[in-house]
Amino acid sequence: MKTYQNILVVIDPTTNDQKALKRAIDLAANINSSGGKVNVTAFLSIFDFSYEMTTILSSDERDVMRQSVIKDKELWLTDIINGLNPEIQIKNQVVWHNRPFEAIVERVIQENYELVIKGTHQHDKFKSVVFTPTxxxxxxxxxxxxxLVKEHEWPVNGNILAAVNVGSDEAEHQSLNVKITQEAKLLAQLIKGHVHLVNSFPGTPVNIAIEIPEFNSTEYNDTMLKHHEKAMIAHANQFDISVANTHVEEGLPETVIEQVAEKIDAELVILGTIGRTGISAALIGNTAEHVIDQLKCDVLALKPDGYVSPLE
Incomplete structure (x- = not known):
């Protein structure tokens, strides 16, 4: 089974406590102990607008100042890495860039990184809409x-929750279900954990219940539940996952995923995400983004096969 061989860790310049780096070290150690070989790069993007606005300095002098700041951050990052006493070798890379997410994605594309690890935290809901976080x-x-790493640990025999959409016949959803489940199995093998599957389905549409009083919403919900449970069992069997570890519930995906993750005390939730941009992204985000703000554990977000970044 293929494991990650090239990992990029996004460093938080505001703290010495680098939880993403600690998670990367633990993951890399597990990969190496299972016979793999992984390269980890600690990546920091920095920028100070005041250096760009210093008109009394020449272009060359401003460049010298930037390089001096970069060198200081490289030394700071080296001290942090050495302080963690990792069993693996970690490269560090500091760049000057005014848009951190672009620097990160560009680096992923250029160096073919297979996983990005970044610490995250609860975002203010209003600011998340107006000023989209990195x-x-x-x-x-x-x-x-x-x-995306939070404070939750990854103990041995912990639970990994894979969020799938088994009720859809669309090829893209089915392909993503396979990808999500395979990723869950891989990580469970590395950390000696257990895979759970979760699937939500919508209840009776409100407009139908209002406009058609004779509509039997209970029968509709029962039919939907049976359809999704049957599809879930078939999917679980395909990957040799116990039916006891499957969860099918009515509700919004972000609500159901959070409730099940809490119930089983999941260490990690794995889900699919799409690359939404523009007005729709600013206003509604997507399931992955709603879930991230609510969950207490780590989240691993996967793109569908064939996804091309708008920065490529």
Whole structure:
């Protein structure tokens, strides 16, 4: 089974506590102990507008100042890496860029990174709409899987929750279901964990219940539940996952995923995300983004096969 061989870790310049880097070290150690070989790069994008606006300095002098700042950050990052005493060798890379998410995605494309790991935190809901956070941009535009790390640990025998859409006949959804489940199996093997599957389905549309009083919403919901449960069992059997570890519930995906993750105390939730941009992204985001703000555990977001980043 193929494991990650090239990992990019996004460094947070505001703190010495680099939880994304710690997660990368643990993951890389597990990969190496299972016979794999992984390269980890600690990546930091920095920018200070005041350096660009210093008109009394020449272009060459401003460049010297930027290089000096970069060198200081490289030394700071080296001290942090050495302080963690990793069993693996970690490269560090500091660049000057005014849009961190672009620097990250460009690096992924240029160096063929297979996984991006970044620390995240609860976003203010209003600001998340008006000023899209860096990790939202990465989710939408990064072509490789993105692991957003919170405070939750990954203990041995922990639970990984894979969010699938088994009720859809669309080829893209079915392909993404396979990809999500395979990723869950891979990570469960690495951390000696257990895979759970979750699927939500919508209840009776409100407008139908109002406009057609004789419509039997209970019968409709029962039929939908049976349809999704049957599809879920078939999907679980395909990947040798116990039916006892499957969860099919009525409701919005972000609500159901959060509730099931809480119930099983998941270490990690894996889900698919699309690269939505423009007005729709600003106003409604997508399921992955809603889930990330609600979950207490890590989230691994995957793109559909064939996804091309708008930055490519």
């Amino acid at each position: 990790d939202w941009h990465i989710l939408r535009k990064c072509p490789c899987p993105v692991l």
